[in-house]
Amino acid sequence: MYYIKFHFLQTFNRIKDYDGTMPKSHNLKYIAFIIPALVYVSALSIFPAALSVYRSFLSPGGSYTFSNYSALLHYGLVKALIDTMLVSIGALILQLFLALFIAMIMVKPFKGNRLFSSLVIIPYGISTVVSAFIFSQIFSAVGGYANSFIVDLGFRPIDWVATSSSSLSVVVIADYWKNTPLVALILFSGLSGLSPSMYEAAKTDGAGAFRRFFSITLPNLAPIMAIALLIRGVSEFNIFALPLVIIGYNPPLITTLIYEFYQTSSATIYYSYAASTILLFIILGYASIVLWKGGAKTYER
Amino acid sequence: MSVNSSWKSNLPLYIGALILSIIFFYPLYVLILITFVPAPLNNLSPYPPQIPPGFTFYNIIQAYSSLNLTGPVTRSFYVAMMVGGLSLALGIPAAYGLNKIGVRTANKFIIFFFLINMMPGIVVAIPISVEFLKLGLSNIYGVALAQELVVLPLSIFIILGGFRALPSDLENQARVDGANLPTTMYRILIPMNRSAILVAFLLSWMTSWDEFTYAVIISPVKSTFPVQLYNYVTRAVSFEASAFALTFTIPVIIVAVVLQKYLKSQSFTGGLSS
């Protein structure tokens, strides 16, 4: 999903120069074909989001108020936001690290490459809830497969959900599985774009493998990694099913906080509208920066 | 990079590949363990064995006979089909139009679609759910309508890529040969663009099959398979649930591996890859 968005950004400049043989300029009547899709996303996306913002300023009785927002502060909004941020950053670092290794192996022609590629791509097809379930079994509060290892090695078992930070760590770790394959594919496409002659030149100059990695691979991959990370960041921030299944509402992330308020009562729904509004503005601000900066960057190249 | 066939010089590579393979296969292995290891063995020891001490189909049989699986799975299937169908119904005309209006204008629309797509699902889902409740859409139809939001931009983008790759004269020829636009669409453009359309359908289908946020918020009861699974997990009927999870994960894994070819070949570049 995000992989394709990334490709969209990447091909921005090529699209810009694309010159078909067909007239494309004054066929604005064809916009009629796009209208159903536009109406669809407007009615089911923009309208509800606007409704959310509007209702965040209403009390259950229907009068205008800021009390939903002040209640949120009382219920730990700030901590939820910070925790969400921590999980996002942690997950991105872990995924990037693993994905870089995978991509570097995937570009190498070796026997078993196809098998390897298939194996690491499998999690992409696994339902988030299934993946969450598996990790909840691995990191059970009592027992669990991770603790089996630890006990077998002669250590004391760990209660994974005892503290807020260990709970968040479990979420970060569980998240690598489903999402790393896509990051790996993005980096793979970036790596396959690097010309082998650069490496040959560096080799003849006597640069070792480490030198080559730090002076060629990383700098050349940096723009792609930046775009990939920025785009993935949006979905990390919205992470929902995984924490819900593995750690429940404790500690709450911003999405689970919203869901909890939504579930609690018809009055607390208004809190979730307020939290939604905050999340919405964070994400939209972030996304605009990404598209704007990312688009501009690829334009320049 | 030359093909290095000797095992020795590739040793670090193979070690790396092996470690990563283990990291990525292990969770699946755990799923298989939970599914096929006899439940009592797992239940009795708090620390479940890493190597299967026994093997059984009991969990699977139990899952299929005691849990009511047909409902959620059928519903998931319907929803996925509806989402795939909606993707085509909305995506094909939109992609056709975007291909016609000039690349610069089209890009603005696509950016708009993707920007809207970045709106957090939960933010949109709650007001939708409240409104749908009034409209009597708090069911799988509502779920399908909402899930379409997730996949529509991508579907449009993929199908647009297909249209861009087609020679525009094919459509012109059809018009000249006396076909009106719907006929041209049905007889020429859609058949010619079928692989992009198929990929869009499959990705929509897969995304819907997996989708949880909209499903759980809009239709918490009588919902799709992920929501049902979530309910089982929270009610701690894990062994049956895992059997359930495994069997319905396999087809989707196959689709993913099949789609790998497309993902790796960068074919999602709006028809503009070199």
Place this chain on the structure above:
Amino acid sequence: MTYKLQLQELEKKFGSKSVLNRLSLDVEEGEFMVVLGPSGMGKSTLLRTVVGIEPLDGGKIVVDGEDVTRLPPHKRNIAMVFQNYALYPNMNVYKNIAFPLKMIGESRDVIDKKVNEIAGTLKIADALHQNVTTLSGGQKQRVALARALVRNPKLFLLDEPLSNLDARVRYDARQELRKLQQELGHTFIYVTHDQTEAQSLADRVAVLHNGSVEQIGPYDDLYERPETTWVGSFIGEYPMNIIDGSVIGREGSQIGFRPSWVNEGNDGIQLTVQLCQAAESGFFIMSTMDGKSITIRVQKRHKIGSTMKFSLRRYNVYTDNRLVEEFGK
């Protein structure tokens, strides 16, 4: 006289770039009209506007006395063969040819009869059930032609249909095309940048320049008396030589002459031989005069670097690039 097709002051712009500029052209019934022009001059654009897949910015298109300017392509009943043939890759040869008939709702029997008939005429009966992607270039061209011919439209537009074929096949295809047109009596509008095709196919040739028809007439007319210096230098295997009139005492004008319109002699215009090419009809001497290259045909070989003199047996006089007089015809 009524015309099969009348184009009146067609205007077409792409952005600020004007491609068709008040272009007018009349085509008679049963005529083989070749529109000749260099690449990028708007030949394809012209056909696209006539057939209706490219909207016009101004002007009128009249077919059989009926104004079709506002009709969509499928209602104009004009057939067109595109430059790359645009065969439907998802259909076999038979289905490709049958497609236009299906669109007008012909019955299966009629379709079958007509497809087989046209396939026989164009010698593609054997290939009817082949996949179009497996065809040779020549076969593809025939299939495209068959598809255009099969529904018996009012007009045929052909966009460089032979340019994708190799030389030998192209020669044969050209002969056949001409024969076919004469036998069937259809009206053809054929655009090309290839003069040989214009010469061997056309009843009349319309030369396209700067978005309008610069001169129209049988090929020989264009060759002998180009009305503008541009047509003179565009038509012919060698461009017409255009030199300053002062050379022969016609100040303020230009004179144009074909390489063969000269006599070699002891006096007259002098030039230095820069290249001497042997041909069936003699030797072509190339040189430059006042910075313009000129080519003349003589009967004797000359050494490169030597000087020679020639006089004009025949020439055209141009003022402001327009033909004003012909001499020695």
